[in-house]
Amino acid sequence: MIIAQISDLHARPHGRPAYGIVDTNAAITRAVDAVLALDPRPDCVLVTGDLSDCGLAEEYGIVRDELARLPMPVYVVPGNHDRRESFAAELRPRYGYLPKQGFLHYTVEDVPVRLIGLDTVIAGEDGGEICAAREAWLAERLAEGHGRPTIVFMHHPPFAVGVDGMDIMPCRVSPGFARLIASHPEIERVLCGHYHRPIQRRFAGTIGYVVPGTAHQVALDLRPGTENWFIMEPPSIAVHVWKPETGVVSHLQPIGDFGPRRPFVLDPAYPGKPQGAPAHA
């Protein structure tokens, strides 16, 4: 099973780039093109929040049209730049798995790796939350999985990443949340967005994974007390490949034109070349 992940699309009204300069809509087009260029094509695509920049119907229309170019199932969860009500109203006609009320949680069961989407949004706040009700819902769904391989995906990372500019807008969770995750070793990953950078850490016995955004990134800044600034480093998609013998292996695929693929042709003086070996390996 191949699962593509894109995040933080931040669609904007036509002609109004983000922060005055970032053409996020063109970036969405390139991200969808990058998914379509994968061979073999992924079985599904996860979109981990901030689909819109301001929660506007026009923005969701742009996202909906772009994601409609993907022939495989697409699973979306909201982020802090989304508005839960407009997100659901604009996207539910296409994505019927979105609940009609309450948090926008759901599971995807008819696939080799079970998918659990979580809604971490707190209306009007940059940070997110897994409150008691959401944690209880997750506990029930995990129990129903009976140990089948599982991916949990959500917008806000439910773990600190050691970067002050990011950790000031975290996903608040109870101590029980980490215990819940740790009690289900079938969870292959907790996939997130929000921080617009590639980040991984060990979390609750699994791997916490943050994918870059499809447009602007957050500049790496490990100095204490500094704020986030954005930078136009290359965007990426994640490609998570599950096989029974390996579990999930995660690849990061930059979005852009990096020229053609080229063969590894070894120099005749290459010291690692065995006697009589072909010229390339």
Ligand SMILES: [Fe+2]
């Ligand atoms: Fe974002």
Ligand SMILES: [Fe+2]
């Ligand atoms: Fe976010």
